[in-house]
Amino acid sequence: MGKLLKASQNHTFEAFSEDETKKFSVRVTPDPEHKSLQRITDELTFVSYLVKAGLNHICPPVPPITNTQKNIFLLKGNLIIVVFEWAHGAPLPFIEFRWMKDKAVIHAWGRFFAQMHKISRKFS
Numbered sequence: 001m002g003k004l005l006k007a008s009q010n011h012t013f014e015a016f017s018e019d020e021t022k023k024f025s026v027r028v029t030p031d032p033e034h035k036s037l038q039r040i041t042d043e044l045t046f047v048s049y050l051v052k053a054g055l056n057h058i059c060p061p062v063p064p065i066t067n068t069q070k071n072i073f074l075l076k077g078n079l080i081i082v083v084f085e086w087a088h089g090a091p092l093p094f095i096e097f098r099w100m101k102d103k104a105v106i107h108a109w110g111r112f113f114a115q116m117h118k119i120s121r122k123f124s
Helices: 035-051 101-118
Strands: 006-007 009-016 024-028 074-076 081-086
Touching: 009 035, 035 101
Parallel strands: none
Antiparallel strands: 006 009, 009 024, 024 081, 074 081
């Protein structure tokens, strides 16, 4: 794994394929009391559904290479490890709030959330 990108309830790292042609984000969630597993399973099931339904701009989870548990995540002791494809494009500077004045961004978000709402209504 590469650089630590975020540390809070989860730790998120950047990572690269062995040949360094693909970039990923790796989210590591400590779960010593085993309370997060169902929530994360539900999240990954829903995100995978949205991706398969054709919703663009979502970073799908990448199943572990040695997937003996048949999960889309890896359990390592008290850690839940999830690898996601890296997002394309550039991050929005949320703290600066400039994005709130950019009509193109606001319209794109509106289209995205409308499509997500439409697709998610069929999810069960």
